[in-house]
Amino acid sequence: MERYDLRTEPSGRKRLAVPYRGARLLRHPMYTKGTAFTQEERVSLGLEGLLPHSVTTLEQQSRRVYASIQRKTDPLEKYIGLAALQDRNEYLFYRVLIDHIQEFLPIVYTPTVGRACQEFSHIFRRARGLWITPEHRGQIADVLKNAPFEDIRLIVVTDNERILGLGDQGVGGMGIPIGKLALYTAAAGIPPWQTLPISLDVGTDNMDLLDDEFYLGWRAPRLRGPEYDSLVEEFVQAVKRVFPRALLQWEDFKKLNAFRLLDRYRKTLPSFNDDIQGTAAVGVAALLAGSRATGIPLRQQRVLFFGSGAAGIGIGRLVRETLRGEGLEGEALTTATAHLDLQGLLMDDDPMLDPVQRAFAWPAELADRMGLVPDRRRDLEAVIRAYQPTVLIGVSASPGAFTEGAIREMARHTVRPLVLALSNPTSKAEAKPEDILAWSEGRALVATGSPSDAVTFEGRVHRIGQGNNVFIFPGVGLGALVSEAREVTDGMFAAAARQLAREVRDDDLEAGSLFPSTARIRDITAHVAEAVVREARDSGVANRPLEDGLIPGVLAEAIWNPTSYLPSDPAPLRPAGTEASMPIFV
Numbered sequence: 268m269e270r271y272d273l274r275t276e277p278s279g280r281k282r283l284a285v286p287y288r289g290a291r292l293l294r295h296p297m298y299t300k301g302t303a304f305t306q307e308e309r310v311s312l313g314l315e316g317l318l319p320h321s322v323t324t325l326e327q328q329s330r331r332v333y334a335s336i337q338r339k340t341d342p343l344e345k346y347i348g349l350a351a352l353q354d355r356n357e358y359l360f361y362r363v364l365i366d367h368i369q370e371f372l373p374i375v376y377t378p379t380v381g382r383a384c385q386e387f388s389h390i391f392r393r394a395r396g397l398w399i400t401p402e403h404r405g406q407i408a409d410v411l412k413n414a415p416f417e418d419i420r421l422i423v424v425t426d427n428e429r430i431l432g433l434g435d436q437g438v439g440g441m442g443i444p445i446g447k448l449a450l451y452t453a454a455a456g457i458p459p460w461q462t463l464p465i466s467l468d469v470g471t472d473n474m475d476l477l478d479d480e481f482y483l484g485w486r487a488p489r490l491r492g493p494e495y496d497s498l499v500e501e502f503v504q505a506v507k508r509v510f511p512r513a514l515l516q517w518e519d520f521k522k523l524n525a526f527r528l529l530d531r532y533r534k535t536l537p538s539f540n541d542d543i544q545g546t547a548a549v550g551v552a553a554l555l556a557g558s559r560a561t562g563i564p565l566r567q568q569r570v571l572f573f574g575s576g577a578a579g580i581g582i583g584r585l586v587r588e589t590l591r592g593e594g595l596e597g598e599a600l601t602t603a604t605a606h607l608d609l610q611g612l613l614m615d616d617d618p619m620l621d622p623v624q625r626a627f628a629w630p631a632e633l634a635d636r637m638g639l640v641p642d643r644r645r646d647l648e649a650v651i652r653a654y655q656p657t658v659l660i661g662v663s664a665s666p667g668a669f670t671e672g673a674i675r676e677m678a679r680h681t682v683r684p685l686v687l688a689l690s691n692p693t694s695k696a697e698a699k700p701e702d703i704l705a706w707s708e709g710r711a712l713v714a715t716g717s718p719s720d721a722v723t724f725e726g727r728v729h730r731i732g733q734g735n736n737v738f739i740f741p742g743v744g745l746g747a748l749v750s751e752a753r754e755v756t757d758g759m760f761a762a763a764a765r766q767l768a769r770e771v772r773d774d775d776l777e778a779g780s781l782f783p784s785t786a787r788i789r790d791i792t793a794h795v796a797e798a799v800v801r802e803a804r805d806s807g808v809a810n811r812p813l814e815d816g817l818i819p820g821v822l823a824e825a826i827w828n829p830t831s832y833l834p835s836d837p838a839p840l841r842p843a844g845t846e847a848s849m850p851i852f853v
């Protein structure tokens with residue numbers, strides 16, 4: 268465990284105390300500058316002769332690395348190249364990522380990160396983050412103490428059971444916490460030495476993985492029941508003890524564990540579930556922006572969900588809360604949303620519904636009144652014909668679920684239907700944007716969870732918005748950390764959703780997009796964080812309540828921005844096992 272020591276000189280200039288010298292320093296991904304070490308630093312840090320002669324700038328390094336990544340044609344090879352860069356020089360990795368965020372988002376994140384998870388045990392180079400297995404029971408706190416840095420503020424943890432729409436990926440799920448934290452740093456400027464990806468590797472029920480000789484994970488069926496619960500309980504208590512200032516993001520747990528763990532721990536430590544709550548904010552933002560585009564007020568929208576997993580139920584809850592805020596109640600509120608899953612429309616006489624689905628089930632008599640006899644309730648097209656939704660949201664991981672008939676039916680009764688095919692990665696999306704536009708005669712406003720190219724239909728170019736929680740979680744996390752929130756509330760996600768909708772400009776909507784461009788992610792994140800800080804203060808969960816006027820400045824101060832390397836100060840080598848010592852200022 269190391270401290271990352273930033274020292275501020277009386278002049279205000281920051282310097283970094285580096286705890287290593289020579290080859291060890293050169294190889295340390297967080298302290299190295301590679302060929303950017305200056306001549307003076309090379310002398311004082313024992314680097315003479317270890318580097319080729321010329322000193323380059325971070326900007327030159329960034330251009331050099333970018334060219335080398337661009338040479339690769341396979342996105343997975345680009346992923347491997349960027350991961351290698353992250354393991355070599357984190358400063359440079361973030362500089363390159365930020366300089367080319369729109370281009371590299373689909374590499375470090377969905378869709379390519381999905382492939383990286385599937386291929387994890389085959390493309391493995393270097394470990395990052397922490398793996399906790401059932402063998403660590405009773406000593407999880409000690410495992411946490413092995414993290415490379417000690418002042419951890421942000422943890423993304425998964426148990427790998429529902430990796431994007433790809434299901435159980437076992438040990439390979441670690442790609443997701445790593446990717447999400449990379450985006451926290453790139454979008455929200457969370458310093459990388461304060462982040463920690465964690466995999467709860469409790470086994471896998473994916474037989475292909477268990478049969479693979481290269482499989483790197485805990486080779487057993489998934490731990491379940493009380494043993495699983497007690498492992499998670501020990502983990503949460505250990506996080507509280509070892510990293511008392513950390514915010515925890517639950518990611519890619521399967522639905523019932525996702526809801527259970529969120530409900531159980533959201534007041535134990537500041538924590539949230541991105542698939543439930545982050546996705547919810549994205550869905551609500553799309554509705555708000557969509558209302559502006561179509562002129563249909565929010566309270567007159569009818570929203571049909573296809574899929575009732577963590578995302579479907581999560582969005583459903585926040586949509587319902589938002590509509591309640593608009594004054595809807597009773598049957599009007601019930602019928603404002605309809606939820607279809609593989610078993611059909613969720614009906615309250617269905618004994619197979621799980622507890623989170625039940626909250627959205629319709630009384631059978633309502634479906635009867637719409638003429639939806641039982642065998643029609645499984646048919647998306649028939650449900651659309653009867654219910655006449657203005658919005659269709661796909662969160663099912665069933666590619667092809669939005670059929671031509673279904674989309675044509677949407678377009679028959681709505682001038683500008685909102686169609687969100689949100690399942691990730693691209694291979695799991697419910698329909699292709701070009702098909703949705705063709706089947707709706709170019710009238711649909713389309714969004715996908717993973718990035719999609721613009722579509723030209725009858726001479727008009729439609730931009731496809733990326734409806735993804737990347738617009739939400741970095742700002743929520745940054746806002747919660749800056750306000751030292753004791754809890755991450757649903758209100759903070761509602762505030763984030765409203766802010767994201769405000770970020771959608773009229774020209775985005777005119778171009779057919781319900782979301783802003785990901786090229787603006789850093790600005791958007793800062794604005795989302797501002798809204799979250801205000802909401803944390805107003806709802807009384809902020810240990811550091813900030814007045815409006817102070818918020819932008821405090822955020823700007825908190826955001827790490829790798830524009831140039833800090834000067835390195837050699838610190839005396841610390842004997843093993845002792846705390847960091849004072850750096851020497853020269």
Ligand SMILES: O=C([O-])CC(=O)C(=O)O
Pocket residue numbers: 376377430431432519541542690691716735736
């Ligand atoms: O990672 C993403 O792109 C969004 C997300 O959380 C998921 O699909 O599970």
Ligand SMILES: [Mg+2]
Pocket residue numbers: 431518519541542
């Ligand atoms: Mg997720």
